[in-house]
Amino acid sequence: MLKIGPYEFSSRLLLGTGKYPSLDVQKEAVEASGAEILTFAVRRMNIFSPEQPNFLEQLDLSKYKLLPNTAGAKTAEEAVRIARLAKASGLCDMIKVEVIGCDKTLLPDPIETLKAAEMLLEEGFIVLPYTSDDVVLAKRLEELGCHAIMPGASPIGSGQGIINPLNLSFIIEQANVPVIVDAGIGGPADAALAMELGADGVLLNTAVSGAADPVKMAKAMKLAVEAGRLGYEAGRIPKKRYASASSPMEGMSVV
Numbered sequence: 001m002l003k004i005g006p007y008e009f010s011s012r013l014l015l016g017t018g019k020y021p022s023l024d025v026q027k028e029a030v031e032a033s034g035a036e037i038l039t040f041a042v043r044r045m046n047i048f049s050p051e052q053p054n055f056l057e058q059l060d061l062s063k064y065k066l067l068p069n070t071a072g073a074k075t076a077e078e079a080v081r082i083a084r085l086a087k088a089s090g091l092c093d094m095i096k097v098e099v100i101g102c103d104k105t106l107l108p109d110p111i112e113t114l115k116a117a118e119m120l121l122e123e124g125f126i127v128l129p130y131t132s133d134d135v136v137l138a139k140r141l142e143e144l145g146c147h148a149i150m151p152g153a154s155p156i157g158s159g160q161g162i163i164n165p166l167n168l169s170f171i172i173e174q175a176n177v178p179v180i181v182d183a184g185i186g187g188p189a190d191a192a193l194a195m196e197l198g199a200d201g202v203l204l205n206t207a208v209s210g211a212a213d214p215v216k217m218a219k220a221m222k223l224a225v226e227a228g229r230l231g232y233e234a235g236r237i238p239k240k241r242y243a244s245a246s247s248p249m250e251g252m253s254v255v
């Protein structure tokens, strides 16, 4: 089980809800993914009828835990305002903190992210910050009390996959809260690698919503996350420089 704060999930794949070709495709892809946590930008909510944000209207929301995110925020104060809005609408007390520090790379602002996380934790939110793959920052966020850490694999929407597996593995190794690899996943192999590295989950959006067949890709991501997790639990063999025969040599006579 993936445990985040007081909540438990059997799926380790978290899915974004943006940029699908249609709401019907979004619904089918969400179902095919098996995801139980769906993230969305609060700025897309219809705040005048918050009981049913229209971009989620096809989904049976009783089946999912919603993870609003603060996309669009560039300062801690903006992120906190957005998070309060999400909480006031009654959707969920979890918040994915996303404070962007650079418009071109969409990489997170570490200082504002840390400030926002601190303020939101004080207000009683379940806080999941989107962060860079900086090992020390990840530790600082955990020490603040964040309920999960979400380091990026590579820039949002880039599909470049895991650029720095070493840093991710350091973050995973030292974390005592779930580590969810977020952003930049391009294909199932990237998701499987994240899980094989020991990540507790993977959050992705563009790889599914932008695929030629989003529903099929959602299924592929589900299987990749499951396979990666199984592989991690099974314990992969260490890499060696030279060959070693796969068949036992004992008992063979050399002629």
Ligand SMILES: CC(=O)[C@@H](O)[C@H](O)COP(=O)(O)O
Pocket: 015, 016, 017, 018, 039, 040, 069, 071, 155, 156, 157, 158, 159, 182, 183, 184, 185, 203, 204, 205, 206, 207
């Ligand atoms: C949906 C969401 O929260 C994104 O901001 C997230 O970071 C996913 O990134 P990709 O679209 O690269 O998967």
